[in-house]
Amino acid sequence: MHHRPPHLVSDVMTRRVVALGRTATYKDIVKAMRQWNVSALPVLEEENRVIGVVSEADLLRKQEFRDADPDDRYARLEQLANLAKAGTVTAEELMTAPAVTVTANATLGQAARTMARAKVKRLPVVSDEDTLLGVVSRSDLLKVFLRDDEDIAEEIRLEIVARLFPAPLEPIRVEVRDGVVKVTGRVRDTTLVPIVTRLVRGVDGVVDVDCALLGPPRLPNLDPDLPVDDVTRPPWGAGSIT
Template identity: 35%
Template sequence: MNHQTVRDVMSSAVVRVQAGTPFKEIAHLLLEYDITAVPVVDAGDRPVGVVSEADLLHKMWGRPEAGATGTAPRPAKTSATDAAGLMSSPPVCAHEDWSVVDAARVMARHGVKRLLVVDGDQRLIGVVSRSDLLRVFLRTDQALRTEIVEEVLVKTLGEAPSAVQVDVTNGQVVLSGRLSPGVSVTELEELCGAVDGVVAVEFRPVPEPETDGEVRP
């Protein structure tokens, strides 16, 4: 099975600035494009940092005000006048060929809402956000069923397509049937759960046919 890659879901139109971009120009870009952060790149278009709305707001937080409480400003950013002084560095990046699962794990580990996407030469080619990763859950139930039957049951487990009934409703997968002796329910459920867009998996075994105990010739 192949997960969708970051390249499949990322946004390739990326507003970017360089280290010398002035404070006001960055603020203007954030408002003009309705974005909350902008990557900072070097002369080779390789990301070196990110400037966010919060970085710009250090300028306001740094102004003394009676009775003010909250997050303490960072002195360096309070006095910064360009991207080099404002940015948070190093940026958290994803490679274009990462799976969406890898990207989601890195986002969670670093507590960030987006990742800069780089190619094999570490050049910026896009941005992937949490909402971009959620696109995998927009896959149709039919697409999920087809992948489970063809990739999980047949190709990976070697089962006949008719061995297990696969029903998918709103991303929830219900499997019913009898598995071959070498295939476990746990393995089947884990493989189906790893399909991009699957929300939940349940296996319902088919009862063995009852016998009357008589031995027939």
């Protein structure tokens, strides 16, 4: 049975990318961002290698310090780096380097974690040689959640349920609605239920999981009027060890 690999950055990234050269001017950068409706642009050197990224935040530092009170400019030592950027005019001077990038064969989860740690909305996608291949954005990472519900359910049935429970006590049902998965049925080994939940959460397009798998049914009490202790404990003197 073939296991479907997770979606990769190469599956969802935008391949048509606008990039800057080292000498791009401040005004050229602003025009490019406005024309292409993006908030950041990669900066390239020879052979299209990514050396940095210029973001709106980098550009706004120039405006931020233009009207600042001179007495406040040096209030905190960490502002010096920002103040230096505020007086620059080219992409090489404005850019944040080294660039935070992601490889094309990274999973969507890895890309999302990189974005969260770096607090950015877009990442340049590079090859192993740091050559620019594309750009991936937050909206690109969310594309997997547009996946069809039945497609998600079929993957869970074939790749998870059938593998873990080849002979369930009763048929296991997998239902998906708007990305929310519900798994019901009875299985012989309930220690596998947490594993099912974890694996289902890792399926592309899954929003949430309700794993309601049950174990074997309890044996019926043949004499419901008899107290449980009297059934399970032998009477005194009947086979008791003294």
